[in-house]
Amino acid sequence: MKLNTSLIEQKFVANGELGVVAVGFSGGQGKAGVDIGPAAMIESGLLTKLKEDLGYEVHHDDTVHSYKELTPESDPPFRGMKNPKTVSAVTRKISEQVYEHAKEGRTVLTLGGDHSIAIGTISGTAKAIRERLNRELAVIWVDAHTDINTPEGSDSGNVHGMPVSFLTGLAKEEREDVFGWLKSEHMLSLKKLVYIGLRDVDRFEKQVLRDHKFIANNRRHGIGKVMEMALGYIGTDTPIHLSFDVDALDPMWAPSTGTPVRGGLTLREGDFIAECVHESGSMVAMDLVEVNPCLDPGVDNIGSDETVRAGCSLVRCGLGESLL
Ligand SMILES: NC(=[NH2+])NCCC[C@H](N)C(=O)O
Ligand SMILES: [Mn+2]
Numbered sequence: 001m002k003l004n005t006s007l008i009e010q011k012f013v014a015n016g017e018l019g020v021v022a023v024g025f026s027g028g029q030g031k032a033g034v035d036i037g038p039a040a041m042i043e044s045g046l047l048t049k050l051k052e053d054l055g056y057e058v059h060h061d062d063t064v065h066s067y068k069e070l071t072p073e074s075d076p077p078f079r080g081m082k083n084p085k086t087v088s089a090v091t092r093k094i095s096e097q098v099y100e101h102a103k104e105g106r107t108v109l110t111l112g113g114d115h116s117i118a119i120g121t122i123s124g125t126a127k128a129i130r131e132r133l134n135r136e137l138a139v140i141w142v143d144a145h146t147d148i149n150t151p152e153g154s155d156s157g158n159v160h161g162m163p164v165s166f167l168t169g170l171a172k173e174e175r176e177d178v179f180g181w182l183k184s185e186h187m188l189s190l191k192k193l194v195y196i197g198l199r200d201v202d203r204f205e206k207q208v209l210r211d212h213k214f215i216a217n218n219r220r221h222g223i224g225k226v227m228e229m230a231l232g233y234i235g236t237d238t239p240i241h242l243s244f245d246v247d248a249l250d251p252m253w254a255p256s257t258g259t260p261v262r263g264g265l266t267l268r269e270g271d272f273i274a275e276c277v278h279e280s281g282s283m284v285a286m287d288l289v290e291v292n293p294c295l296d297p298g299v300d301n302i303g304s305d306e307t308v309r310a311g312c313s314l315v316r317c318g319l320g321e322s323l324l
């Protein structure tokens with residue numbers, strides 16, 4: 001089947017190729033199991049669907065990377081961060097993997113893994129987009145959380161709560177082995193960042209958002225209007241990286257995740273967000289993170305099956321599945 005690009009104008013990615021990076025990594029937070037999220041999604045047939053139903057030419061090394069070889073001998077906390085050297089080394093490697101795909105003009109899909117991996121995915125996309133298109137990247141971050149803590153601002157020390165602060169330069173570190181490898185070509189402007197789905201924002205993070213004049217208005221509008229505003233703000237000639245944390249969805253649809261928060265998006269709203277970003281024709285990369293099949297509040301794996309299904313659905317919508 002050929003990729004249906006006729007309904008939308010593909011602005012930045014026209015070659016119908018998809019680069020996939022499967023990241024079995026959990027070191028950005030403390031709960032085991034988020035590292036098997038990608039395998040669960042792939043085993044349920046996600047990549048086959050992307051090939052057969054959506055027509056992508058998929059480039060994948062058939063590996064779920066655990067990056068065990070990158071684990072340093074000792075990795076004590078630094079500036080309050082847990083596993084700092086491990087997360088830094090792993091995200092650096094992911095950044096290169098994503099960059100390699102993106103520089104070929106492929107849309108890049110990264111399956112996580114905890115959300116710390118976005119330090120790798122977004123930096124890799126941002127660099128490729130600068131080089132290939134001479135443009136700055138915009139990010140739509142769909143999440144219950146802002147993940148914009150600095151090491152000092154964080155209560156938990158978990159790096160999955162900090163990726164946005166490292167990517168935007170709010171958090172800085174000279175040490176090469178603790179994110180010092182992030183250079184200007186990897187960076188994201190705070191002005192090119194849009195959040196959707198927020199409902200659990202730490203006190204420090206709220207101050208950051210106020211200081212940088214973020215506008216909070218999604219509470220007032222339905223999801224259709226929210227997407228209109230988000231895409232309108234970004235504009236039509238800016239490539240978009242969609243970073244989707246499955247905990248943006250209500251635990252009703254995605255209970256198997258490390259930091260669930262009630263009052264979230266319905267699955268249909270989540271799918272709609274992904275569809276809209278796809279239809280913009282500007283999406284160059286997507287992350288789907290924080291699916292943890294080992295955390296199941298239900299019986300007989302109902303919760304984890306549902307969460308995996310929800311994750312797959314979000315990905316398919318982001319990559320062009322539609323009713324017609
Ligand atoms: N990617 C996530 N699920 N992040 C949750 C972060 C929770 C909390 N704000 C923290 O910094 O620890
Ligand atoms: Mn989250």
Ligand SMILES: [Mn+2]
Pocket residue numbers: 115143145147160245
């Ligand atoms: Mn997150």
